[in-house]
Amino acid sequence: MTPHTAVKHRYLEDLNPRQAEAVSIPGGPILVIAGAGSGKTRTVVYRVAWLLEHGIDPSSILLLTFTRKASQEMLSRAAELFDARASLVAGGTFHSIGNLLLRKYSALIGYEPGFAIMDQADTFDALDHAKANLNPPLEDAKGFPKSRTIAEVMSRSVGGAGSVADVLEKRHPHFLGYAREIERVLALYREHKRTCNLMDYDDLLVNAIRLLEENEHVRTKISDQWQHILVDEYQDTNRLQAQMVRLLASQHDNVMVVGDDSQSIYSFRGADFANILEFPDLFPGTRIIKLEENYRSTPQILKVTNSLIQGATIGYPKRLFSQGAEGPLPLVVRPATERDQSRFVLKCIEELYEHGVKLNEIAVLFRAGFHSFDLEGELTRNQVPYVKYGGFKFLESIHIKDVLSHLRVIQNPKDQLSWMRILKLLPRIGLKTAANLAATIAENGIDATTGPLTAATKKYSGLKDLLGLIRELTDHRGPISEKVERITEYYYPFLKERYDNYPKRMRDLDHLANITASYKSLNRFLSDMALEPPEQEDTGMAASGNGVVLSTIHSAKGLEWHTVILLWAAEGKIPTPQSLLSPEDLEEERRLLYVATTRAKHNLVVTAPQTFFDRRMGVVPVRLSRFFEEVPTEYFRYLRF
DNA sequence: TCTTCTGAATTTTTT
């Protein structure tokens, strides 16, 4: 039996007519508007299998996804449907593909191939650095916007939202007077990136676009190489990414993009769901296919989600329907206080568990990472295992960044920011000294036997050891894990001195060494750490797959659970106070709520305390989120607790 | 001039 014929019959049966249509279009631009739970992933997976089955070479297919994990999952599902050749399909994020192209063709845009990638924290640091080193210095350093604000403005501006002044006027009008000064900071920041051979996230896209635009032979070659392009979560792409799609497909227009404008929740990162609305303009002749049959949720849940999204002002009109089994009415609960809310959620989880629902089939979703702090305490006290997604990331931990910075100066000695970071660990070396030393090293190298560096080793104890370590590891030929172990050994005293919980942090560093095991190239490893941060080390309970899921709504995208409990569904939490300033931001909060509620298969529980304790104002009354006020009351059961 | 210490304030979402 050949797998081909067996597959052919099965997959046509597996799909509904709309899905089958999308999957089997031979080529050209295709836009699939896929409602929540409408089998979007399945459609992409089957599309890949269908293309392979029709003789398309796997290496000529490119699958662009939101995370690398998503593309890996899709390709392994495609491999199950078709055969192992599906794993030869190129998959990844826009940033990783940009990275791939830029490493290969760095010379064409005037970069060295060993450039390092800055993550967001690096960008903040670099902006602070630029701010501090401006010449002439800032006139009014006090009222000046924080680097995270500057980073946001910069990214929006680069992403096509206009000049810095335009963005300020629109989003931060109170900083408009600083426009010129911000431009000066950004100019220094850019200069700094160049001298240190660094690229930030946006650079990976901007430079890839520039590479493709300015070099016709590269554009032709790349576009000929990837004959079929599939893009998932297209509603969360930004202008640069749309431009990249346009360039990558310049030779053939064989692009299928899949997404749901109602689930666009990343505008804070520059995502613009106008992309999905304007795709047909970018690719004339686009075939539009709507998937509206929902396979996930009960009709009772869909009634609620449909009316939530009905109030949205723009987008492709759609109304999800389901032929699935009936279920209970979604619940609304208003506990008296946050403590009571936590107690209620605990009780809810215990009851479900007693009724045979597995803990990992229950998710508690919330707007922001810290909203679940009280609940986490309650779960811990009652020994209910849980895994938390979203919020703080493994890589953002200081100790991880410290160790990675040692690796980064080995890979890229010009990386002054990383130098500064590791120099500042040493006693008596603060910001200024570190900056001076880093500049000296970046310019003269680390091996100078005379000059300021040698003088400094006499003045600062510890510097000699650090330089010795870096020299040793620069010449070191063994596996990366050995390097990490060597650095960890050196770093241990610093860790111990600084943190009471150093044993836990030490375990993180061991975990990091383990991650390196699959890497042969240091450059590759560091790129991946910036582009695709590893997940938090699995605790025992998470590894066994038996813990309640606690997640931000953003991190819950694309997932589903038997029961979803929406925590803090209250004014002041969702929508967040920050979003009230602009109608667009407010609409995004609505979509966030839509994403959260459409994750539920069987039960949806909405909870919001009646009061909130504010340090300044004391106990304040809390209203249910305004978006739920739009839903007819008979769609809910109101439970007292 | 630079570093380190202390107490106080703050926290959206993330490739």
Added chain:
DNA sequence: ATTCAGAAGA
């Protein structure tokens, strides 16, 4: 938990 501002200390 981290970051920030201000002040003392080297």
